[in-house]
Amino acid sequence: MASPASSAPGGVAVVGSGLIGRSWAMLFASAGFKVKLYDIEQRQVTYALDSIRKEMKLLEQSGSLKGSLSAEEQLSLISSCSDIREAVEGALHVQECVPENLELKEQLFAQLDGIVGDQVVLSSSSSCLLPSRLFSGLVHVKQCLVAHPVNPPYYVPLVELVPHPETAPATVDRTYALMRKIGQSPVRLTKEVDGFALNRLQYAIISEAWRLVEEGVVSPGDLDLVMSDGLGMRYAFIGPLETMHLNAEGMLSYCDRYSEGMKHVLKTFGPIPEFSGAAAEKVHQAMCVKVPDDPEHLAARREWRDRCLMRLARLKSQLQPQ
Ligand code: NAI
Incomplete structure (x- = not known):
């Protein structure tokens, strides 16, 4: 040593x-x-x-x-x-x-x-x-x-x-x-841009999550599951671009197959949410059922999150890319 x-x-x-x-x-x-x-x-x-x-x-x-x-x-x-x-x-x-x-x-x-x-x-x-x-x-x-x-x-x-x-x-x-x-x-990043890269991606996700909940398409709890038990499972290992590459016979094949469908869905996205009013109240209440917003519960949940991230970091370091 x-x-x-x-x-x-x-x-x-x-x-x-x-x-x-x-x-x-x-x-x-x-x-x-x-x-x-x-x-x-x-x-x-x-x-x-x-x-x-x-x-x-x-x-x-x-x-x-x-x-x-x-x-x-x-x-x-x-x-x-x-x-x-x-x-x-x-x-x-x-x-x-x-x-x-x-x-x-x-x-x-x-x-x-x-x-x-x-x-x-x-x-x-x-x-x-x-x-x-x-x-x-x-x-x-x-x-x-x-x-x-x-x-x-x-x-x-x-x-x-x-x-x-x-x-x-x-x-x-x-x-x-x-x-x-x-x-x-x-x-x-080759040049500065508002939100840098991470927050631009994060805000795009938050924005659509909010709209889906506000429009009553899905409950706040289920929305979070879409990420934690769905997209997030693979995003810890491969990003959205590699996901496209693997979900078809390579990137060009993915674009060929899915670009029209993606553009159709993207055109249906709504305006930027206000993140206030009744929708904020609804999401807040749902979150508080899972994690009450007092300092003790929030701290305990953060500690649990950090333990999960530590285990995930260890797993990622053990799994060599093929
Ligand atoms: P913090 O509030 O926990 O710590 C700030 C520290 O700076 C305090 O200890 C304060 O006494 C000290 N301070 C204030 N004025 C000072 C000065 N003139 N000279 C020296 N020290 C001074 O803040 P936190 O969360 O650590 O954030 C720091 C930076 O990191 C911010 O720019 C934040 O945006 C960024 N950041 C924060 C993240 C987060 O999740 N908290 C994540 C990524 C970045």
Whole structure:
């Protein structure tokens, strides 16, 4: 087993130690990177380090800890920092994880721009703020991009890499390689687009799900089963395009056979839902029958979801593609 000191290939600074910052810190440490965790709230970093310790120990006990280092070795790689300059000093990669607020992130990147050198990558975890809003006008804009993870990042490996129009290709390449090194599954968007790729797909699904329920075609519970016991079963292994390829004698054969039918159905799709009023009330009530919306029930269900995702991640790593 490699020792933490010999395996530390360079420093990473994680700015913001909430839900996503904690996950990034664990992922970087799992690959042997030294991590400096900075937060504007010192209490928050103390809490983050405590919860990372607890989570890593549990993961180790259940055999799910990532990487080849022990939990103690990984923990020794993560340190807290109360000064942003100190946090980013010597870092090769800065992963920003502050709340999704444009003004806050703009201020932070302006601050980082003034203190970093030419070698570091400045990466935002933003779910939906476009790089052109976050990084325009920065001296180090070539070194900036969005690396959008999926919650919970420790179990769901996808990371969307979204460049600013002026981001250097080398910045994307370096971040892509880093994400692979920490066991994540990066995808490159060649240009920014609202919602990036994941949320555009997710919103297309939510939109049609809502319309089907609003029109009374299917109940909210059954709608969710269409995904969890239907489409979702294969989507954990193959995407929609490969599904087309396999569901006929190749993609062209699928298009030949099914394109008219698809276009016919697509033309019947309704307008963008309002997500409010009676329909929202109906869906809310149905969801609360399954999972009451008090903090305890929601937390318990999230824990169950994360256990399922952890088992699925293990299964996927065992199943080699043919
Ligand atoms: P959070 O609210 O759990 O954590 C944010 C942390 O940033 C807090 O600890 C806060 O004290 C700290 N903070 C606030 N201002 C700061 C500053 N100026 N400097 C340093 N630290 C500061 O938020 P969460 O959920 O971790 O989200 C962080 C980012 O990750 C957001 O951009 C969000 O859109 C993105 N993201 C969130 C996902 C989620 O499901 N929660 C999924 C994917 C991305």
